[in-house]
Amino acid sequence: MPLPRLLLDIDGVLIPFPTADGSTPPTHIRHTVLPTGRNPGDSVTIWLNPAHGPLLAGLLGSGLVAPVWCTSWRKDATTIIGPLLGLPEFPCLDLPRPQITTSHPNGYLWKRDHVSPWLGGDPVAWIDDDFTALDHTWAAERTARGNPTLLIQPDAYAGLQPPHLADAHTWAVQLWESSVPAEETSRCGHLPNDS
Numbered sequence: 001m002p003l004p005r006l007l008l009d010i011d012g013v014l015i016p017f018p019t020a021d022g023s024t025p026p027t028h029i030r031h032t033v034l035p036t037g038r039n040p041g042d043s044v045t046i047w048l049n050p051a052h053g054p055l056l057a058g059l060l061g062s063g064l065v066a067p068v069w070c071t072s073w074r075k076d077a078t079t080i081i082g083p084l085l086g087l088p089e090f091p092c093l094d095l096p097r098p099q100i101t102t103s104h105p106n107g108y109l110w111k112r113d114h115v116s117p118w119l120g121g122d123p124v125a126w127i128d129d130d131f132t133a134l135d136h137t138w139a140a141e142r143t144a145r146g147n148p149t150l151l152i153q154p155d156a157y158a159g160l161q162p163p164h165l166a167d168a169h170t171w172a173v174q175l176w177e178s179s180v181p182a183e184e185t186s187r188c189g190h191l192p193n194d195s
């Protein structure tokens with residue numbers, strides 16, 4: 001089985017939504033950034049939790065998943081967000097820029113139309129705040145077909161929490177264990193990158 005993909009969203013996950021009064025979680029530090037295509041002087045303020053860097057790096061360092069950004073930040077995820085969290089560089093999914101006014105123009109997350117063919121049959125843990133019931137049905141059906149699919153959906157106003165990454169890690173360990181013959185796991189006695 002190929003290494004499971006880990007798809008990672010940013011808005012509502014690493015950058016939680018502000019509350020009605022504009023406040024953001026005290027765990028998050030504000031940064032001023034200039035996304036690609038914006039004029040100098042047209043910068044935007046974002047907020048990131050510095051604890052997310054080591055937490056994510058720990059999961060990525062396990063060697064159990066292959067991370068890919070899946071976000072409307074596109075390449076800026078790799079060049080702006082990742083470095084601010086101290087993350088190693090990893091690729092981003094080349095999403096289009098559809099002219100849509102909702103994240104669910106067909107009742108499910110718009111990204112799925114691009115993620116699904118890109119994945120093929122690969123197993124995936126996908127972290128996004130914006131799944132609908134149709135996405136969860138898609139994941140269950142995909143898993144039933146033998147393509148393990150885990151959707152992790154943080155609250156958009158709270159963002160990513162440590163248990164979300166623990167869930168992804170547990171899922172990846174179980175996949176790894178199920179893909180390796182029992183006598184081999186007992187002989188090796190350790191997971192990939194487990195030193």
Ligand SMILES: [Mg+2]
Nearest residue numbers: 009011012129
């Ligand atoms: Mg989002």
